[in-house]
Amino acid sequence: MLTVLFMATCATEEPQKEETPELITKATLTFTPSGGGAQVVVTATDPDGEGVQNITVDGPINLPPNTTFTLAIELLNGLVDVGQPGYDITAEVEEEGQEHQFFFAWTNDVFANPAGNGNLDKGSDPVDYSGASNSKDIGGLNLGITTTWTSAASTLSGTFRVVLKHQPGTKTPVSDATVGETDLDITFTINVQ
Amino acid sequence: MLTRQNCTFLISPSRYSQSRYLPASFSPQPVDRSGGRPRLVKRERVRLSRRMDSCFFRSSDFYVFQFRSKMRFSACLFLWVFFLPSITGAQQPCAFVLTGRVLSNVGAPLMNAEVIMKGQSRGEVTDESGTFTFDKLCPGEYVLEIRYVGYITQVIRVSTSDTKPLLIALEPEIKSLQEVVIEEKVEKVERTSTYSLLDASDLEKSMGKTLGETLRSLPGVTTIQSGPGIFKPVIHGVHSQRVLILNHGLRQEGQQWGAEHAPEIDPFIASNIAVIKDAAAIKYGTDALGGVIIVNPAPLPERSGLGGTLNTIVQSNGRSGTISGMLEGGLKNLPGWGWRVQGTAxxxxxxxxxxxxxxxxxxxxxxxxxxxxxxxxxxGVELFFSHFQSELGILRGSAISNLNDLMTAMEQEPPIGTKDFSYTISEPRQEVIHNLLKLNSHWETEKGEWRFQYGYQSNFRKEFDIRRGALSSKPALDLDLRTHTLELEWESSDKANRQFCFGVNGMYQDNRNVPGTQRIPFIPNYTSFSGGPFAVGKFILNQWTLDIGTRYDVRSYSVIGYDYKNTLYTADLLFHNASFSAGISRNVGTHQTVKLHLGSAWRPPHVAELYSLGTHQSAAAIEYGLLLNDSTNEVMDIKDVPFKIEKAFKVVGTYEYDTERLQLDATVYVNSILNYIYLQPRGVTTNVRGTYPYFRYTQTDALFVGMDVAASWTMSTRFSLEPKLSLLSATDVRNNDYLVFIPSNRLEIGLKYKGAKHNFYIEPKVNLVARQNRAPRVITVREFNDAIASGQDPLGGSSKNFDFMEAPPGYLLAGVAVGYSIPSGSGRFDLRFAIENLLNTSYREYTNRLRYYADDIGRNVSLSAKYVF
Structure with missing residues (x-):
């Protein structure tokens, strides 16, 4: 019996390693002032993917008041080697822009423009999907890899939440954040100072 | 003709032996192995079918008896028979003798016709001249049922006051041989064990339904459901890895670990299905902690000629259509050879x-x-091949990612993504293929019989989730499981009151993830060897029958997979343990039997329970195996984990009462499962997609206590009443908690009206299902989210089980069915019209995993037609 078991052990081949394009281990938010100046960069990392460890979010997002920024979101999968397919998730999201949309939510009126608290709770609330070609999908619907923001005039503090929804076949001009599955949902502290 | 004789009673130990074991019961001759005496071909058929399985729990037992009349000398039968000196009879002048002759419609004597004395534990078979004799009869009226393969069964009433000779002419029945055995009530085999049976007519009622749904009509059997198309059988509260399914005598080996993985079996291949509800099925190996489901085919024909059936079913709910046909025959000039082809779409x-x-x-x-x-x-030798292929959609509204999605999904009705009716199946969906090849043979010797069986099964399961872009067309789970099984056994047949069976079985499995899922595999690849020897003995002493059995099993796993970091790990595991089983049954008077069965079974853990990692189809939960470290997710050595083998001790007591008018079965059971492996909620984890609750496979001690009662009361020649009751309480003893997804108490009451002609019947039925009050605490997703938002532990620091939703309220469903048979040429049409959920009640079943998102199915009108030729 032992021989048999031993043989069984030997016979097991090494299975092929899967690429894991759906895993996002790192999300980077880069705020670039449109008038020039220092970028504000924050990241959320989850090196263990489906593992039990929680995501770590750095920040806070410290924005000078009354300044216009473009926000670019970069999603990476650290389990795939740099340059390999599946490493740059942002590119995939852009490619499949007609199935995706970023939604945003913030508190305490930290932005002068757009006003309000974001479009996560109500899809028709304003968010400025402009700033680069990947602000919209090829059909002209909002995508939001790049968005445009103007910080509030006064010193404020709140939270900033980014949600990426996957809406295959269900994305429409009016589809909101209740539609589709969530690919990304991260929350940062934000300060206007 | 009735004459007087002296007085003793002959009692067979089983209430059921009355009609089927008669030949043996009344044939105290030694086993005839000379073959010198002419026999019907059917005898061989029985032998062949016996081999298909084995020893005492052979599946074919459940149909063998249908042919018992032709196997007068079968050794098996002796075992269930003994003589009992008269107790009650002594006071009565029970000395009448009844003789009669059974003839064909053209006056030829029919040898080996079966004559059953209804309501008595007696039966006879006719000799060469068609003559049968019952002796030692008390005065009174008796009902005789006369059966002969290929002829229409006749029921006549006789009285000890009759004096004229009894001549019975049987009309030929032109249909396939297999059809002949279809009876209103297939009798159970005499056993110390407790089981229920779905016979051909029961199966006819659920034509077009899945196996799990079909089995639901048995007391003590329920289902875990994942929507209207996925039913997993649950026996006495346990399922999946703890229930064995024997398909044509082979252990069905698929990916049974998943609660949404239904058995890959077409119910149309069965001529009957038996469910053993105690842990007694020692010969099939490990895992039968809850019970065994035995799917039995009809025996192959052995005479030339052609027979077959054609079934068509249409149903309003789902607008479904099913067509299933079967053709079988023997070979001219080659007696003993038979074939069958069958298919279902x-x-x-x-x-x-x-x-x-x-x-x-x-x-x-x-x-x-x-x-x-x-x-x-x-x-005898037989080769069997079956192919099962299905594609199943899973409710669109149940496809969710994180907790927020789950909250939205649970709080919306109708579910998200609800569209108009369509035949389209899109993601999330499953594609499953199961192939089964079996070669078996048997060889009879002076003292017993050798049996050999080889089986090969391949199971391919693909699960498609809604994924980013083109990934949706790639399965998220793609498993390829190959299983080889080999069995050899010997069963003695030389002693009437002692029977032994010894054997050994082995299994080799290779389970691989098919590359290309673009996801870290949920379970690793593995190969596994398992097997062991077993011995079973059966002893008969007066009105006592005793069964004892033991086996020893070993299972090895060689595991290779990728962990959460996508780095390779390997492991070699070995599990071994013994199983025991003992059962005793005693007849009390002529109409009652009491049985007690004790069994100890164990099962090796499944690889999924040890190494699972990730989210599983529409679960909105992350699952971690037992061997993953709580905080680092690293795969650990089993030696570093306090793992203990899962063992069950099950005690089942059964009382059976059987008279012509009333049959009653009451079963009480206690199943104590030590080191019960289950998914325990452990907390929440956040990744970039949001927050998820996570569950970890953990061990506890579980206790299942319950009762099943089934009765059939013939109120008059036209009306009968059939109530079925299933009660169950399941608790986590170690944590003083309840387990999730345990079927609630339920009662079914069926009333049947039988017409005088054409098998006409009307069957109204109500199903009462109680609310599951023994459910774990409820933490709604909203509470979960609120707790997380305010920085609290949503589980309140406790790892007690929880559910996201209250158990749904109890419900009552009404239904009605009408049936009718039309003879047509040489064949027959059976028509059945049925309405389920007649009142179109909105309800949710606690054990349906989709109850979080949607109501269960509404009214369903079905029409089925069966043509037999």
């Missing part, structure tokens, strides 16, 4: 709840099987 669109469509719940299925075999006097 099914298509169903979206089912609907009373108020909305259940989008993406369609089913497509295509199955076929073929069998051929030979059976001579002492030797």
């Amino acid at each position: 099914k298509r169903s669109g979206d089912f609907n709840a009373p108020d909305y469509s259940l989008t993406n719940t369609g089913v497509r299925e295509l199955d076929f099987s073929t069998a051929a075999g030979y059976h001579g006097g002492k030797f």
Whole structure:
């Protein structure tokens, strides 16, 4: 019996390693002032993917008041080697822009423009999907890899939440954040100072 | 003709032996192995079918008796028979003798016709001149049922005051041999064990339904459901890895670990299905902690000629159509050879709840099987192949990612993504293929019989989730499981009151993830060897019958997979343990039997329970195996984990009462499962997609206590009443908690009206299902989210079980069915019209995993037609 078991052990081949394009281990938010100046960069990392460890979010997002920024979101999968397919998730999201949309939510009126608290709770609330070609999908619907923001005039503090929804076949001009599955949902502290 | 004789009673130990074991019961001759005496071909058929399985729990037992009349000398039968000196009879002048002759419609004597004395534990078979004799009869009236293969069964009433000779002429029945054995009530085999049976007519009632759904009509058997198309059988509260399914005598080996993985079996291949509800099925190996489901085919024909059936079923709910046909025959000039081909095609669109469509719940299925075999006097061989292929949609509204999605999904009705009816099946969906090849043979010797069986099964399961872009067309789970099984056994047949069976079985499995899922595999690849020897003995002493059995099993796993970091790990595991079983049954008077069965079973853990990692189809939960470290997710060595083998001790007591008018079965059971492996909620984890609750496979001690009662009361020649009751309480003893997804108490009451002609019947039925009050605490997703938002532990620091939703309220469903038979040429049409959920009640079943998102299905009108030729 032992021989048999031993043989069984030997016979097991090494299975092929899967690429894991759906895993996002790192999300980077880069705020670039449109008038020039220092970028504000924050990241959320989850090196263990489906593992039990929680995501770590750095920040806070410290924005000078009354300044216009473009926000670019970069999603990476650290389990795939740099340059390999599946490493740059942002590119995939852009490619499949007609199935995706970023939604945003913030508190305490930290932005002068757009006003309000974001479009996560109500899809028709304003968010400025402009700033680069990947602000919209090829059909002209909002995508939001790049968005445009103007910080509030006064010193404020709140939270900033980014949600990426996957809406295959269900994305429409009016589809909101209740539609589709969530690919990304991260929350940062934000300060206007 | 009735004459007087002296007085003793002959009692067979089983209430059921009355009609089927008669030949043996009344044949105290030694086993005839000379073959010198002319026998019907059917005898060989029985032998062949016996081999298909084995020893005492052979599946074929459940149909063998249908042919018992032709196997007067079968050794098996002796075992269930003994003589009992008269107790009650002594006071009565029970000395009448009844003789009669059974003839064909053209006056030829029919040898080996079966004559059953209804309501008595007696029966006889006719001799060469067609003559039968019952002796030692007390004065009074008796009902005789006369059966002969190929002829229509006749029931006559006789009285000890009659004096004229009894001549019974049987009309030939032109249909396939297999059809002849279809009876209103197939009798159970005498056993110390407790089981229920779905016979051909029961199966006819659920034509077009899945195996799990079909089994639901048995007391003590329920299902874990994942929507209207996925049913997993649950016996006495346990399922999946803890229930063995024997398909044509082979352990069905698929990916049974998943609660949404239904058994890959077409119910049309069965001529009957038996469910053993105690842990006694020692000969099939490990895992039968809850019970065994035995799917039995009809025996192959051995005479030339052609027979077959054609079934068509249409159903309003799901707008489904099913067609299933079977053709069988023997070979001219080659007696003993037989063949059969069978196939089923099914298509169903979206089912609907009373108020909305259940989008993406369609089913497509295509199955076929073929069998051929030979059976001579002492030797038989048979080859069987079956192919099962299905594609199943899973409710669109249940496809969720994180907790927020789950909250939205649970709080919306109709479910998200609900569309109008469609036959389209899109993601999330499953594609499953199961192939089964079996070669078996048997060889009869002076003292017993050798049996050999080889089985090969391949199971391919693909699960498609809604994924980013083109990934949706790639399965998220793609498993390829190959299983080889080999069995050899010997069963003695030389002693009437002692029978032994010894054997050994082995299994080799290779389970691989098919590359290309673009996801870290949920379970690793593994190969596994398992097997062991067993011995079973059966002893009969007066009105006592005793069964004892033991086996020892070993299972090894060689595991290779990728962990959360996508780095390779390997492990070699070995599990071994013993199983025992003992049962005793005693007849009390002529109408009552009491049985007690004790069994100890164990099962090796499944690789999924040890190494699972990730989210599983529409679960909105992350699952971690037992061997993953709590905080680092690293795969640990089993030696570093306090793992103990799961063992069950099950005690089942059964009381049976059987008279012509009233049959009653009451079963009480206690199943104590130590080191019970289950998914325990451990907390929440956040990744970039949001927050998820996570569950970890953990061990505890579980206790299942319950009762099943089934009765059939013939109120008059036209009306009968059939109540069935199932009660169950399941608790986590170690944590003083309840377990999730335990079926609630339920009662079914059926009333049947039988017409005088054409098998006409009307069957109204009500099903009462109680609310599950023994459910774990509830933490709604909203509470979960609120707790997380305010920085609290949503589980309140406790790892007690929880559920996201309250158990749904109890419900009552009404239904009615009408049936009718029309003879047509040389064949027959059976028509059945049925309405389920007649009142279109909106309800949710606690054990349906989709109860979080949608109501169960509404009214369903079905029409089925069966043509037999």
